[in-house]
Each structure stands twice: as C-alpha cells, then as structure tokens.
Amino acid sequence: MYRLLVLFLSIALSVSIAQASNDLSGNSKAAQSTEKYHDSVSVIRKMHPEFLNHKRDKTLRQGVRTEENSLKGCVNCHANKDEKTNQYHPVNERDQFCSTCHQKVSVSVDCFSCHRTTPGKGASL
Numbered sequence: 001m002y003r004l005l006v007l008f009l010s011i012a013l014s015v016s017i018a019q020a021s022n023d024l025s026g027n028s029k030a031a032q033s034t035e036k037y038h039d040s041v042s043v044i045r046k047m048h049p050e051f052l053n054h055k056r057d058k059t060l061r062q063g064v065r066t067e068e069n070s071l072k073g074c075v076n077c078h079a080n081k082d083e084k085t086n087q088y089h090p091v092n093e094r095d096q097f098c099s100t101c102h103q104k105v106s107v108s109v110d111c112f113s114c115h116r117t118t119p120g121k122g123a124s125l
Helices: 002-019 041-062 071-078 097-104
Strands: none
Touching: none
C-alpha cells in the first residue's frame, strides 16, 4: 500500500510539473529573446535543483566563479519589470518566474534567503 501511495504521489508531482506553462511571459530578457539558451525546458524544470546544487558546490568548495548557469544569471535573464514603475519584480514574488512552478507543486523557494530576487545595478533589460 505504501509503495502505491509513493508511486501515485510521484506521478501527480510529475504531471503538475509537466503542466506548468512552457511559455515565458512578461518582459524579461528570456521572454524577449529569439535565441534558445537552454537545451530543453523539460530538463531544466526537472533538474534545476541538481544543477544549482552542483554549481553551488563548485563555487563554494572549488572557487569556480562564472556567470554561466549562475543563479545571478537566471535572475538577470528571467526577472520581469513593472511597466508603470520600471522596477523589477522579484522572481520569487507570486506569479513571477520562480514562484509559478513552485506554487503549482507546493515547494518553497529558499534560494532567496541569501540571494537577490532582482537583478543588481547595471543589469539591463
């Protein structure tokens, strides 16, 4: 019975993630770009915690500091601006980039207890 429940919950979580919108909306760099940056949206969706943890380990333990695939890079590309105030919406704000999928699967976003939720100075859109 326990195995059946675990299987059901795993399938339900996978379906919820798959049903998350494939479209990028808003005025972020990612939504405006015609270039394809990521190999596969489905891979990024499923594997981003592992990618971020791997990058964190390389950065903290090995001192490797690059822009490619950094959390800063994700925020700088995926943050939307409020058209009235010209200020960035935090990516973890309700209905913004990170929070949309996390809301659907009821998972908290804890990256931003330490990291910025909006692009830093000099990040253009």
